[in-house]
Amino acid sequence: MAHRMRWPCADPSNLWGNAREGSNVQTGITPGPAAQSQDRATRDRAREDPPARDRDAEDTPAVLVSGVSRSYPGRDRVQVQALADISLHAAANELLAVVGPSGCGKTTLLELICGLQSCEAGSIECAPAALMPQRDMLLPWLSALDNAALALRVARVPRAEARTRAGELFAELGLAGFEQARPYELSGGMRQRVAFVRTLLSGKPLLCLDEPFGALDAITRAEMHTWLTDALRREPRTVLLVTHDVEEAVVLADRVAVLSARPGRVVAELEVGLERPRSRTDPDVVALRERALIALGAGSTR
Amino acid sequence: MRRRALHALPAIALVAVLLGVWESYVDLGSVDRLILPAPHEVGTALWQNAGFLASNLKPTAEEVVLGILLALGSGFALAVAIHLSPVLRRAVYPLAVGSQAVPIAVIAVLLIFWWGFGILPKLVVITLICFFPVLVTTVDGLASVDPELLKLLRTFDASRWQAFRFAELPAALPAAISGARIALTVAVIGAYIAESQTATTGAYAGLGHEIDADLTALQTSRAYAAAVVLFVFAITCFYTLALAERRLAPWAHRSRGDTR
Numbered sequence: 001m002a003h004r005m006r007w008p009c010a011d012p013s014n015l016w017g018n019a020r021e022g023s024n025v026q027t028g029i030t031p032g033p034a035a036q037s038q039d040r041a042t043r044d045r046a047r048e049d050p051p052a053r054d055r056d057a058e059d060t061p062a063v064l065v066s067g068v069s070r071s072y073p074g075r076d077r078v079q080v081q082a083l084a085d086i087s088l089h090a091a092a093n094e095l096l097a098v099v100g101p102s103g104c105g106k107t108t109l110l111e112l113i114c115g116l117q118s119c120e121a122g123s124i125e126c127a128p129a130a131l132m133p134q135r136d137m138l139l140p141w142l143s144a145l146d147n148a149a150l151a152l153r154v155a156r157v158p159r160a161e162a163r164t165r166a167g168e169l170f171a172e173l174g175l176a177g178f179e180q181a182r183p184y185e186l187s188g189g190m191r192q193r194v195a196f197v198r199t200l201l202s203g204k205p206l207l208c209l210d211e212p213f214g215a216l217d218a219i220t221r222a223e224m225h226t227w228l229t230d231a232l233r234r235e236p237r238t239v240l241l242v243t244h245d246v247e248e249a250v251v252l253a254d255r256v257a258v259l260s261a262r263p264g265r266v267v268a269e270l271e272v273g274l275e276r277p278r279s280r281t282d283p284d285v286v287a288l289r290e291r292a293l294i295a296l297g298a299g300s301t302r
Numbered sequence: 303m304r305r306r307a308l309h310a311l312p313a314i315a316l317v318a319v320l321l322g323v324w325e326s327y328v329d330l331g332s333v334d335r336l337i338l339p340a341p342h343e344v345g346t347a348l349w350q351n352a353g354f355l356a357s358n359l360k361p362t363a364e365e366v367v368l369g370i371l372l373a374l375g376s377g378f379a380l381a382v383a384i385h386l387s388p389v390l391r392r393a394v395y396p397l398a399v400g401s402q403a404v405p406i407a408v409i410a411v412l413l414i415f416w417w418g419f420g421i422l423p424k425l426v427v428i429t430l431i432c433f434f435p436v437l438v439t440t441v442d443g444l445a446s447v448d449p450e451l452l453k454l455l456r457t458f459d460a461s462r463w464q465a466f467r468f469a470e471l472p473a474a475l476p477a478a479i480s481g482a483r484i485a486l487t488v489a490v491i492g493a494y495i496a497e498s499q500t501a502t503t504g505a506y507a508g509l510g511h512e513i514d515a516d517l518t519a520l521q522t523s524r525a526y527a528a529a530v531v532l533f534v535f536a537i538t539c540f541y542t543l544a545l546a547e548r549r550l551a552p553w554a555h556r557s558r559g560d561t562r
Contacts, residue, residue: 140553
């Protein structure tokens with residue numbers, strides 16, 4: 001079973017540091033003690049053999065976070081506890097929304113799952129994950145198509161082939177006609193769509209979306225919800241959606257995990273189980289939203 | 303074309319006002335004409351010595367253009383090395399800063415001893431003076447890449463080299479060209495320093511050399527005419543580079559809202 005290399009630091013200058021100690025982030029599912037990290041070859045092999053999602057979708061979770069804690073040094077050398085003994089899981093091709101108040105460690109959780117940080121306690125077992133940050137991070141010197149193809153280019157797919165594959169997804173997901181546009185020519189919603197396609201094309205079975213629509217206006221956000229629902233119907237993936245928008249979580253997710261204020265732990269888990277596409281005004285959606293809000297309120301005033 | 307002429311109008315008007323003030327200052331007899339010639343005398347000198355000045359501009363222009371290219375190359379390469387290696391940064395950066403304080407006269411003789419009277423020692427002087435702005439802006443440009451972007455690339459399994467190639471290098475390009483624009487204005491002064499500090503053989507030794515000779519011979523108006531040529535040359539180079547930047551890094555203007 002392939003194990004993930006560890007990147008122990010949040011400091012970006014150390015993202016490519018030479019730390020190769022033991023990791024407690026593990027790809028694939030082999031429950032047990034923290035895995036030892038392997039060399040690069042192992043990681044590359046993991047990239048070539050995407051886990052057979054559908055086969056073991058029923059019984060094995062795609063993400064299993066068990067008792068994870070993480071703190072970081074705050075002001076005056078006081079350790080700030082970002083996450084305390086948090087546990088959650090997501091099944092393959094499930095969309096798990098993680099909602100919580102600001103500063104409850106949601107982003108830290110995603111970075112742990114993506115292997116950008118390491119946990120102090122507990123373990124994470126998950127499929128290889130790709131990140132989609134809140135800001136689109138499109139490269140201004142590339143066209144929309146080339147931006148979407150970035151992960152393929154990084155994976156050393158020849159440029160022409162990368163563009164062809166990105167172009168196919170553009171057509172499928174309603175982005176046709178915007179291939180040659182530069183990021184600054186696109187609206188905020190379009191940029192997020194391109195950013196999502198870029199994450200999708202990384203080929204990772206697990207997508208970590210960090211407040212992807214947080215910077216958009218309400219109307220565009222509602223459009224994006226419809227679009228994302230459709231995109232995931234066409235291109236199923238396991239998705240971890242971090243958001244502070246409870247309504248967004250209920251409209252999009254299969255399940256909603258509500259986190260408490262810092263240090264973040266799961267205070268409630270709601271099964272959504274409604275037909276898609278969902279309407280914000282659907283009484284069931286409204287009722288679930290209220291339940292989530294109550295859980296959120298209870299968690300933050302603890 | 304007409305719009306462009308309108309665009310240049312403020313600069314032309316300002317030059318006209320400055321020339322007027324200068325002319326009346328000299329005409330009122332405030333200063334000896336051997337110290338400061340009037341603009342019309344400079345104009346006459348410019349007209350009468352056009353061929354001579356043009357012949358002297360040629361070697362100077364060569365020095366400036368080659369020097370700026372060398373400075374761009376060496377400044378960029380050093381910036382990349384410093385960016386990728388913290389150890390090198392600690393070792394080299396203080397020296398690079400210090401190198402800007404060394405008076406060229408101190409090393410001029412050594413440069414002549416090594417490379418003779420040709421163009422090479424002059425290029426070394428200009429490069430030494432000009433690489434620094436390129437170095438500083440490029441180092442900043444490389445470091446300006448959003449950490450979120452690097453994290454994103456990391457989750458795509460990008461290697462350190464790929465992060466550099468896909469994100470940092472293109473981001474640093476407009477910064478390097480900005481540095482070159484700053485360096486360019488210094489390069490013209492650098493060429494003057496190089497020519498006056500390192501001797502030259504041949505009929506046309508460059509404008510810097512010529513200015514020194516004219517000042518000594520009290521041919522002040524021709525020295526001023528040569529300075530005017532350098533003045534126009536520097537402006538031309540600056541806007542040529544700005545044009546190149548628009549071609550090479552069109553996105554940079556969008557985000558900065560920069561105009562000329």
